[in-house]
Amino acid sequence: MPELPEVETVRRGLEKLVVGQRITAIDIRYPKIIIGSPAEFCQALHNKKLLSIGRRGKFLLFNFDQNLTMVSHLRMEGKYFIRRSDQPIEKHTHIIFQLASGQQLRYNDVRKFGRMQLAKTDQVQNLPNLSKLGPEPLSTDFKLTDFTRKLLHCKKAIKPALLDQTIVVGLGNIYVDEVLWLSQIHPLTSCYELTAKQAADLFQNIIQELTAAVKAGGTTVRTYSDAFEHSGKFQFALHVYGKEGQPCQRCGTKIQKIRVAQRGTHFCPQCQQAPV
DNA sequence: TTTCTTGTTTTCAG
DNA sequence: ACTGAAAACAAGAA
DSSP states (O other): OOOHHHHHHHHHHHHHHHTTOBEEEEEESSGGGBSSOHHHHHHHHTTOBEEEEEEETTEEEEEETTTEEEEEEOTTTEEEEEEETTSOOOTTEEEEEEETTSEEEEEEESSOOOEEEEEEGGGGGGSHHHHTOOOOTTSTTOOHHHHHHHHHTOOSBHHHHHHSTTTSSSOOHHHHHHHHHHTTOOTTOBGGGOOHHHHHHHHHHHHHHHHHHHHTTOOOSTTOOOTTOOOOSGGGGOSSTTOTTSBOTTTOOBOEEEEETTEEEEEOTTTSOOOO
């Protein structure tokens, strides 16, 4: 379940491992991962050199020479590994990028939910799925005044509002539950009912939590690991996610699990009072 | 066989 | 035209 901290950790790992390398061949073993024509995908990337790796929200941006970018979303379980060409292909390996160094960049995805597509580097921000994204929470584009204004104009409950990537990007199910617990806000609270102080608390906690999680190399729940196949450490810092029935670390009340917007949602019924 | 998992896209009602 | 809620979708593990 890679959210911003996990995607950023993957990005940093790949940056060290594959930037500067040239692609000499691509083996697509499961074509549905590719949005658009797989044949064109292979052809376009052939002999391209990887210049840098960026990130927008939960999307990885592999920037190649000649104005070409490969946009990659890991969805639930996508992973990248580096292997020597002679190493056996592991289960659930769907795309293999042969590199000039003799190494391979392998995309592995148990669920096959991840997607990749090509775009011109200078047009990436205009792709339909990236053009509507909100500000990056760890950049100076993320501003309390804008955040508060957007929240107060939103008619949704706070949990789905934070999951939807238009107010701010990067939060998924785990970090939304954590940020709401830290801010002592019930997940079903309507956004327009939030006070200025609550909006400010959310703003602050989003930044602090994501910063801390990036520093810890992300959260490993079930299967996430980075490009070095290291697990994250932030799962030890979680307060509510996956803690149903355990005592709240603030007040001792048992953590409850409910369903909000079809998602498993963990909260403390004492610290995070239900809206009236 | 049924249930569970989540990020994004699509669909539909209003 | 727009919004929000809900469903759909991707596919495998337990």
